[in-house]
Amino acid sequence: MEKLIGREDEKKILQEALASDEAELVAVYGRRRVGKTFLIRQVYGKQLICEFSGVHNATVQQQLENFRNSIAIALDSPVLPAIPKTWTEAFLLLIKYAAPLLEKRKAVIFFDEFPWLSSHKSGFLSAFEYFWNSWGSKQSGLVVAICGSAASWMIQKIVNNKGGLHNRITKKIRLLPFTLCETSAYLQSKTVNLDHYQTLQLYMALGGIPHYLKEIRKGESATQAIDRLCFTKDGLLVGEFGNLYNSLFEVADRHIAVVKALAARPSGLTRKEIIDVCHLQTGGTTTKLLDELMQSAFVSLYVPFQKNVRDGVYKLADEYSLFYLKFIEHSRATGQGTWVKRSASQSWKSWSGSAFESICLKHTDQIKHALGISGTYTEESTWRATPGKNEKGAQIDLLLDRQDTCINICEMKFSNTMFTIDKSYATELENKLQIFRERTDTKKTLFLTMITTYGTKDNVYKTGLVQNEITMKDLFKR
Numbered sequence: 078m079e080k081l082i083g084r085e086d087e088k089k090i091l092q093e094a095l096a097s098d099e100a101e102l103v104a105v106y107g108r109r110r111v112g113k114t115f116l117i118r119q120v121y122g123k124q125l126i127c128e129f130s131g132v133h134n135a136t137v138q139q140q141l142e143n144f145r146n147s148i149a150i151a152l153d154s155p156v157l158p159a160i161p162k163t164w165t166e167a168f169l170l171l172i173k174y175a176a177p178l179l180e181k182r183k184a185v186i187f188f189d190e191f192p193w194l195s196s197h198k199s200g201f202l203s204a205f206e207y208f209w210n211s212w213g214s215k216q217s218g219l220v221v222a223i224c225g226s227a228a229s230w231m232i233q234k235i236v237n238n239k240g241g242l243h244n245r246i247t248k249k250i251r252l253l254p255f256t257l258c259e260t261s262a263y264l265q266s267k268t269v270n271l272d273h274y275q276t277l278q279l280y281m282a283l284g285g286i287p288h289y290l291k292e293i294r295k296g297e298s299a300t301q302a303i304d305r306l307c308f309t310k311d312g313l314l315v316g317e318f319g320n321l322y323n324s325l326f327e328v329a330d331r332h333i334a335v336v337k338a339l340a341a342r343p344s345g346l347t348r349k350e351i352i353d354v355c356h357l358q359t360g361g362t363t364t365k366l367l368d369e370l371m372q373s374a375f376v377s378l379y380v381p382f383q384k385n386v387r388d389g390v391y392k393l394a395d396e397y398s399l400f401y402l403k404f405i406e407h408s409r410a411t412g413q414g415t416w417v418k419r420s421a422s423q424s425w426k427s428w429s430g431s432a433f434e435s436i437c438l439k440h441t442d443q444i445k446h447a448l449g450i451s452g453t454y455t456e457e458s459t460w461r462a463t464p465g466k467n468e469k470g471a472q473i474d475l476l477l478d479r480q481d482t483c484i485n486i487c488e489m490k491f492s493n494t495m496f497t498i499d500k501s502y503a504t505e506l507e508n509k510l511q512i513f514r515e516r517t518d519t520k521k522t523l524f525l526t527m528i529t530t531y532g533t534k535d536n537v538y539k540t541g542l543v544q545n546e547i548t549m550k551d552l553f554k555r
Contacts, residue, residue, distance in 0.1 A: 081120070095121070099247075102248075103220060103248045105117065105224045106251055108374050110286050126178050132190070185220045187222045228372035263287065269294070275299040277436070284396035289314065304415055307405055338351060377438070382459070392435070394439070437489045443554050446551075471513060489529075490527065492531065496532070498533060498543070503538035527546050
């Protein structure tokens with residue numbers, strides 16, 4: 078059996094539910110392919126008495142028939158029970174099966190792809206509410222785990238439910254993609270031995286998605302793997318983009334439009350800019366759309382320094398989506414060697430810089446640990462100053478505003494060798510620090526912090542500017 082890698086905090090939450098002397102209703106949500114089902118099965122495998130998964134776009138009749146079949150398999154009965162006519166009948170069948178088992182031991186019932194069960198006029202959600210409130214919540218030995226890839230639906234309909242399930246969720250887990258550390262451990266568990274740089278290249282294209290990473294073969298370089306998965310006729314990720322969004326959102330066109338707009342602007346867009354570029358309506362519909370993308374971990378919101386959430390900048394956070402839109406969507410080149418040729422192009426250089434920055438923004442805990450400020454209260458921000466008539470503009474993608482009256486101004490640079498600060502770049506950095514201090518009027522000490530793959534070469538420009546240095550290996554720490 079495949080070993081569960083990482084997920085230490087999530088395992089602890091699930092195990093606490095199992096050890097509880099009360100009924101537990103656990104909600105697990107996160108984007109497609111992130112490993113929700115595998116997590117539940119691995120932690121609850123021995124206690125699992127029934128597992129049922131919704132089917133995308135299936136009719137109510139098909140879902141009920143599948144539910145009946147799941148119960149029949151659990152009962153190991155040669156005679157199939159009658160197909161329930163309604164979800165109320167289906168849950169009665171489940172109670173009759175589970176009640177005798179609960180008298181003997183702790184038991185887990187698992188509903189996978191929960192949102193797909195609750196189609197329009199199906200009556201599923203109200204029947205589930207009645208099942209839990211009238212019976213499930215009274216069973217001290219019962220854990221019901223519900224799981225869904227439509228993260229925003231799970232939050233709105235389950236976690237923040239205003240009806241019969243209001244405040245009924247006892248534990249919740251938002252499952253995110255693997256970190257670099259978890260990705261490296263996962264690949265090693267499959268005897269895929271890649272160094273940090275090779276693993277980082279994979280992460281830049283695929284992200285920390287277990288379902289994608291499990292396709293990497295031992296003895297295969299990152300370039301070879303990307304070639305095979307993304308540029309061959311039957312590659313797993315050639316057509317994944319459309320399937321990914323259409324399976325999560327009922328009307329995915331607007332979500333995809335926002336993702337494409339953000340992919341074209343690595344520095345990010347404000348809410349107003351997104352509305353203008355994508356021709357969206359102001360108001361609750363756009364708020365809901367952006368929230369759905371954020372809850373599914375495709376998009377992240379960054380609050381600028383000395384600003385509030387209303388001035389927030391949205392950035393594309395999904396590595397695969399960025400890679401697909403940049404290199405796969407309109408690619409004419411296919412087959413072995415495609416990615417080797419592409420990686421020598423100017424578009425590769427611009428993409429690699431943006432992808433590396435995105436990864437750094439996801440690993441700020443590791444950055445703070447490397448700086449020795451994990452125990453210091455710190456606010457993470459972005460900052461940009463638009464150029465004026467007689468003023469230069471500047472942009473900072475990550476700054477760490479510390480309670481000890483210091484600010485780390487982080488510069489993130491991807492390179493396949495040691496990075497060199499030349500005279501031109503040094504002047505740019507000096508100007509950036511000066512503009513930031515003047516525009517923000519901050520009195521805090523500014524520490525220029527370089528975050529690179531292999532470090533920054535020692536020279537006169539580095540010595541006079543850089544106070545802190547972080548390398549790729551720091552990002553791989555737990």
